[in-house]
Amino acid sequence: MLSFFEASLAELAVHRVGNKMLDEHYILSDHPLQLQDELLPKLLMQYFLSPFEKVQEVYHLSHSSGHLELNELYHFAKLFFEGEADFHYIGQQITKHLYESSNHPKIKAGEVYVAHFEQVQLxxxxxxxxxxxxxxxxxxxxxxxxxxxxxxLDYEENAINIQKLDKGCLILNTAKEEGFNVLAIDQTNKQQEAVYWKDDFMQVRIRNDNFYQTGNLMQVCKNFVKEKLEENYEMERADRIDLLNRSMTYFKEKEVFEVDDFSNEVLGDPNAIALFKAYKSDFEEQHEIAIGNNFPISGKAVKKEAKGFKSVLKLDKNFHVYIHGKRDFVEKGFDEDKGMHFYKLYFEQES
Structure with a gap:
């Protein structure tokens, strides 16, 4: 979802925040860091952004009152993106806000890095x-x-492992009216003291627009065909590919997803339909998301997810057969003389 292949670290500042409830204080730096070493920015990019490559959930900043401007991060990010406040001032204000949000005695002190990235792709x-x-x-x-x-042999204490980012969020300069698109990570623990990062400091809600729902539903369909159907039915590989192709055709040709329409058109079998609906519900519960039974299909999300719908039939290391449709034109058999399986393909013309 997130790509930073062409991204660059434009500005960086480091501050420190303690635990307010333990009478620890915050320390604000006077100016941004000047990164002279050529390797250091690359290491920092890896440390900051690599964990977000596998993040699926996209959030929006919000506020319990319904007034978005009252969300401190939204206010500061908007000022920065619109050029009404300089980077270092914004970083200092964000650090103060994080300090005020540290209202649990078990929250650990630590360094706060505020970074400005350019050419990030979402x-x-x-x-x-x-x-x-x-x-x-x-x-x-x-x-x-x-x-x-x-x-x-020597050692260094109190060092940071750049493979283990504790907490992070990326506020992306898009979807401003909805609260910006935001990615979030909290890898320290799932205890009560940890929820302050998303709930108190960021105040985010899961994005649930057409793009998000379409992408999640397509993942449900793909995983259902590859995992659940295989557990409950003896299906040939070509049949699974055919189901994936029919699912993709549905998303490409329809403007609106309707769960009953999809189930009858793509799956057909009542038992498979029941399994699919149960699998969808389990997916929603496991990932703590809600996927509607009826919603407009996002063409952008279909294009993004299409690469995961593989239509390749791999036969040993000799052949790759691409099946894009016409399942009736593919037959599987077994040759007794050679003791090997075979596929028979029917076609009208060669190109």
Whole structure:
């Protein structure tokens, strides 16, 4: 969903925030960091953005009152993206807001990184992003140096593992009227003290627009065919491909998804339909999302998810057969003399 292949780290500031309930304070830096080392920005990009590559949920900033402007992060992000406040001032205000949101005695102190990224890509759109990250977990690392025909062993305490981002959020400069598109990560724990990151500091709600619903429903369809049907029915690979093709055709040709219409047109069999509806409900419960039974289909989401609907029949290491339709024109058999399976394909002309 998120791509940062062409992204760059334009600005970065580091602050520190303590736990307000423990009478710890915050420390604000006077100016952004100047990154002179060529390798350091690349390491920081990996540390900050790599964890978001597998994030599926997209949120919007919100406020319990219904007045979006009362959300502090929305207010600061809007000021920054519209050029009404400079980057470092915004970072300082965000750090203060995070400090005020740290209202549980078990919340750990840590460094706060506020970053401005350019050329970030989300769902095919290239945009700016404001990143907020917090490092809470420190580790000890061993260092080995060559020295006079041997090696020297040393260590560094309280270092940060760039493979383990504790908390982070990306506010992307798109969908401003809805509260911006936001990605969020909290990998420290799932305890009560951890919910402050999304609930108190960010105040986000899951995005549930047509793009999101279409993408999630297509994942449900794909996984259902590949996993659930295979568990309950003896299906040939060509039949599974045919179901995926029919599902994709439905999403490409229809303007609105209707669960009963889809079930009857694509699945047909009453038992398979019941399994599909149960699988959809389980998916919603497991991922804590709601996918409607009727909603407009997003063409952009269909295009994005289409690559996951594989129509390739792989036969050993010798052949790849692409099946795009006409399941009746594909027959499978077994040759007794050769002791091998075979497929027979019917066609009108060769191209």
């Amino acid at each position: 769902e095919g759109e290239v945009i700016q992003a404001l990143g907020i990250f917090k490092s809470e977990t420190k580790e000890t690392y061993l260092k080995v140096y060559p020295e006079q025909g041997g090696f020297k």
